[in-house]
């Protein structure tokens with residue numbers, strides 16, 4: 130082991146008994162068998178795709194020795210040996226996921242939803258409440274995009290700092306013991322070329338988050354060598370600037386160690402973790418000289434891109450082979466004993482594989498038999514007996530049937546007997562419908578929080594106003610709301626660019642850092658992606674982050690993590706994990722390409738699994754924040770950028786009133802046309818409605834205010850029944866969020882029944898919003914264009930009554 134750090138590791142701190150070492154070896158060997166057999170399962174057509182942890186066994190055994198209960202992992206698909214060593218998943222569960230066994234008992238990580246080697250422990254009880262995370266080895270749920278485990282790692286580590294340094298969190302014993310928990314990250318060498326890695330490392334260093342990151346360096350990223358991945362082809366070299374100086378707490382401890390050197394690995398991990406845990410100084414262990422014996426995945430073979438010499442080296446320096454040699458050389462065991470163990474392990478893993486396969490297939494075989502019997506029943510009374518028997522036989526002949534094969538046979542049978550009046554058909558139809566319901570839940574449940582603490586269960590508490598309710602600037606309403614939230618719940622933390630000292634660029638948090646301290650209300654670097662990661666990780670450890678993205682336009686930097694990670698946490702774990710993050714941002718109605726954008730449709734479609742709220746003023750925003758803070762769901766709240774200095778009254782119950790999600794508000798009643806809008810557009814639509822009123826056109830203005838969920842009780846459909854005409858207005862591009870709202874109302878609420886005129890959308894232009902007031906005028910809907918659109922609609926219906934005067 131060579132350490133790049135000032136930190137010295139005692140040379141022979143390895144105090145393991147021969148029995149422990151042999152146990153480690155046996156586990157490594159078993160894990161290798163899992164990889165070998167797993168690959169064969171894919172080649173035999175029993176699984177779709179496989180990616181395995183062969184070659185990474187030895188360093189992971191060492192890492193496991195440093196992992197304690199309460200610690201967290203945020204890693205990637207190569208980590209099976211670590212997972213087995215800690216008992217996070219069994220080998221049977223690993224195979225179950227390989228087969229896509231869609232049962233949470235069989236595959237607790239993803240219930241058959243994720244591809245293989247996507248690990249995740251269950252932080253939640255079946256009712257959605259937190260387990261005691263201090264009694265578990267914790268693994269945040271993996272995602273496939275390489276590097277996306279990194280932003281979350283920032284927050285998982287940072288939470289320990291908060292738990293150690295904030296006295297008001299000391300009572301939360303199920304999440305922390307004085308912040309002594311480490312967040313262990315793992316990443317492949319090639320993924321170190323991703324920007325997220327660097328942003329995350331920097332953030333971890335700045336935050337002094339107790340993170341221990343391992344880089345598994347097998348020199349390749351699929352076929353591409355380190356030479357093409359990174360400058361100097363060497364991560365240890367690149368990381369030197371992050372290394373801390375002797376006596377300083379700034380920076381990382383860095384270690385480089387060979388992936389086949391068991392004793393050096395164990396020493397390194399134990400020593401490194403000790404410092405991280407005690408001092409909250411992060412560390413990076415760069416594990417070099419590791420191999421990838423079966424190549425990248427089942428999708429290809431590495432012989433195509435690795436040289437003969439490299440392949441030979443991979444054989445000679447295989448970690449398991451080297452450990453075996455080392456054990457024999459050091460008299461820890463004998464060749465004969467190892468041979469015997471290996472023979473046992475081969476049998477053991479094959480048995481586990483068989484068990485997993487049987488458990489996966491058994492219910493499907495039972496269902497197949499049920500279907501076959503029902504087809505038999507129909508055939509008995511059908512004139513198409515032969516054809517029906519053939520459908521049944523084909524179904525029974527499939528060696529490893531899927532549920533979709535059953536559905537196909539049912540459809541074929543029903544089609545064959547479609548003209549016959551056979552009572553037995555009803556059984557098959559009922560069975561099919563029942564299975565469709567089961568499978569919709571099997572694959573689709575938990576997109577949103579299904580527990581009692583869902584935001585949709587929060588009761589509405591109306592704002593109360595009295596003579597004493599002060600009229601203030603909009604930002605002061607938010608300020609009062611956040612003050613109450615921070616005072617009420619010590620788990621609430623807020624951070625983002627300029628959120629700390631300044632209290633955010635629009636002063637929503639003004640004075641709150643002084644009041645609650647630098648850890649409760651804090652500044653971050655300009656790093657949108659890891660601001661969200663910081664929030665995900667802290668939320669996964671029981672805290673309630675309000676993470677600020679300074680402007681809506683810049684949420685694009687964080688969108689991938691919002692979409693791939695945060696929005697899918699509940700769904701991809703089938704309710705096993707949650708991250709109740711509130712993302713606060715502001716936008717619309719400033720001017721200029723990157724300050725007035727409206728990415729609403731992009732967001733709506735990419736963050737399904739989160740709530741997306743677009744309050745028209747700061748009081749509505751405060752009501753949403755209050756509702757969200759009483760629930761455990763992730764959400765984005767887009768505040769109106771030019772509303773902070775508009776006057777609003779502070780409700781007397783600012784600390785507790787709530788605005789319910791998914792409930793539009795009728796801002797103005799009318800009988801002629803319904804206009805649906807949200808956010809900043811509400812004000813201009815109301816102005817246009819005033820103008821239209823002067824022309825005797827009574828507009829009903831509806832503020833949708835919640836895009837996800839959207840109008841849960843059909844308020845807009847009811848309005849349409851009355852007006853029979855509808856216009857959707859917003860600042861997004863044509864076909865954007867207006868088209869989404871149109872589909873919700875016309876298709877889902879059957880609004881088309883009530884239309885007397887063609888429905889209209891009035892969005893912004895396809896191009897980006899232009900800077901300057903004139904440019905803005907021709908970029909976005911305004912009072913005049915709204916007026917003309919509605920007037921034209923009325924003109925089409927009643928040309929005499931509403932003659933055109935502007936065209």
Ligand SMILES: Cc1ncc(C[n+]2csc(CCOP(=O)(O)OP(=O)(O)O)c2C)c(N)n1
Pocket residue numbers: 207273274275316317318319320321345347349350351425
């Ligand atoms: C964002 C993203 N880009 C590309 C891929 C496809 N992909 C999967 S693994 C991989 C190589 C990763 O190499 P490395 O980080 O060295 O890890 P290894 O698989 O070698 O352990 C690639 C390109 C992906 N999953 N995600």
